[in-house]
Amino acid sequence: MNLNLTNEQRKTAKAFLVSQVGKPYKFGAEVKDPDNIVEIDCSELAEMVYKYLGFIIPDGACNQFAFSIGILEYKADTLDLAFYKKGQAITHIAICYDENILVEASGSKGKVVITPIKEFMKGRGENKFAGFRRPACIYNMELKPIPDGIKT
Numbered sequence: 001m002n003l004n005l006t007n008e009q010r011k012t013a014k015a016f017l018v019s020q021v022g023k024p025y026k027f028g029a030e031v032k033d034p035d036n037i038v039e040i041d042c043s044e045l046a047e048m049v050y051k052y053l054g055f056i057i058p059d060g061a062c063n064q065f066a067f068s069i070g071i072l073e074y075k076a077d078t079l080d081l082a083f084y085k086k087g088q089a090i091t092h093i094a095i096c097y098d099e100n101i102l103v104e105a106s107g108s109k110g111k112v113v114i115t116p117i118k119e120f121m122k123g124r125g126e127n128k129f130a131g132f133r134r135p136a137c138i139y140n141m142e143l144k145p146i147p148d149g150i151k152t
Contacts, residue, residue, distance in 0.1 A: 010078045015136055016052045016072060017095060017103040020045060020112045025105045042093045042105045045112065046081060049095055050135070055072045061093040068133035073121075074099075076132045082120055082128040091127050 016034070026039035034052040043061040048054070058126045064084045065083050068127050076082070076096050084092035094104035096117065102115045108124065
């Protein structure tokens with residue numbers, strides 16, 4: 001599965017992710033507007049970068065894991081997702097900036113940071129690397145006219 005992002009969308013996504021670096025981490029943060037982020041958690045960062053491009057992915061790391069498809073490390077690309085788990089529970093998510101680095105809202109560091117993929121894959125304490133995944137249910141938020149004959 002391929003997101004089929006244009007070069008312009010990739011550039012826009014990368015610029016958005018870099019603009020979030022250093023923003024404070026807050027577990028459970030709910031952000032409505034990707035242009036007005038004050039504090040953020042890991043799953044909300046993933047949700048907001050997609051929203052910034054006009055797409056919707058589920059809220060929450062567990063849902064983001066469930067509604068995505070596993071991919072091999074060497075196929076990880078811009079906007080693919082990397083996950084941690086503790087036991088069977090998904091505990092954390094980071095977003096691929098490119099094939100070498102991730103951007104993540106890190107609770108342990110208290111802010112959004114850039115992390116090398118190889119470092120992330122080593123895990124942190126009880127959190128173990130759970131793999132790379134690509135969102136499988138992405139909906140373009142552009143509203144389409146309702147076809148004639150369809151009742152609302």
